Amino acid sequence: MSNGGSNQPRPTRNEQREAAREKARELREEQKKRERRNKVLIQGGVIVAVLAVAALIGGLIFNSVKPAGPGPANMASDGILLTGVDGVITPTETPALAAGATPKPTVPDDSGTVANIVTYIDYLCPFCGQFDVTNADSIRTMVESGAATLEVHPIALLTNKSAGTQYSLRAANAAACVADTSPESFFDFNALLFENQPEETSVGLNNAELKSLAKEAGVSSLSTIEKCIDDTQFKKWVQDATTRALTEPVPNSELESITGTPTVLVNGKQYEGSLKDPAEFQSFVLQATGETFSESTSTPSPTPTPAP
Incomplete structure (x- = not known):
């Protein structure tokens, strides 16, 4: 078993x-x-x-x-030229500056009867705000009457001074958008940007607020400008124009470059007076224009003929 x-x-x-x-x-x-x-x-x-x-x-x-693209129309000199007659301010129309092209300096009126006012401004710069708020009305009157022309160059020196929002660049781009599509509203939009200028180091105005100011300025083709602001369409142009202003000679003047804002020229002469006294600036305009007139009307002494 x-x-x-x-x-x-x-x-x-x-x-x-x-x-x-x-x-x-x-x-x-x-x-x-x-x-x-x-x-x-x-x-x-x-x-x-x-x-x-x-x-x-x-x-x-x-x-x-953004890839290099054309600049805004009506700013072929890197600035927009505004002239006036019979109380109406008129932008000088120019084609858009092609990508990589060299700006074409404005040919100033050297008759001595017109003040050629040129400004280089940053919309976040408090000193630019002081100058514009102080002198905007008198400059408007001079341009509307034909006594002066105004050429505005928006640049962005303070892009990193707005808590990361790049307000300086965005505002300059918005100005370029208006110059490109609705240049007849540029003077008013420029003034509104300074009247509503944010403090340096703040976040600045947002895109909705910039678009609201464009609407208040009475721009045409508002939807086109709104898209241009949202897309920062002219960002590369603003950066290039700023670099040119800081590194290249200033046309129609003896300045080697822009060293700060505001830089204000009248008939090629730099204004360095008070930013808060409109009378001082008006006096400078008259003086600079008078000097140009004297230069334009003076005739050289005849060269003596040698005795036979």
Whole structure:
């Protein structure tokens, strides 16, 4: 009879130890395989994450760095020239400055009967605000009557002084948008930007507020200008115009470059007087115009003829 026991001999202690070692070895090998699989998965996940972040950063850079494009129409000199007659201010129309093209300086009236006023301004610059608020009315009167022309160059020196919103650049771009599409409203829009000027280091006006000021200035094609403001359409042009102002000679003057804002010229002569006294600026305009008139009417002395 069978008693149900196994006929296999019982393993010895050495065999048991060897079996245990083999089992442990197999477990270690299996653990190493799992670790290798996990490492591959983790590395793959990291690579995917890095590629996703790189794609996101690339997209942001692509969207923030605008390719070179044409500048605004009516600002071929990097500024807009406003003239007037019979109480009406009229912009001088010029084609858009092509990407990479050199600006064409305005040919000033050198008759001595007209004051050629040129300003380089930053819409966040508090001193620019002081000058404009002080003198906007008298300049408007001079231009409307034909006694003066006004050429405004918006630049962006204080782009990093608005808590990260780049207000200086956005405001200059908005001015370029108006010059491009509704130049007849530029003088009023320019004045409104200074009347509503935010403080330096503040976030500045947002795009909705800039568009509201454009509407208040009575621009035509408001929807086009609103899109231009939202797209920062002339960002690259503003940056290039600012660089040119800071590094190149100022046309029709003896200045080697712009060193700060506001820079105000009358018939090529720089105004360095009070920013808060309209009478002082008007006096300077009359003096500069008078000097130009004297230069234009003076005749050289005849050259003596040698005696035979």
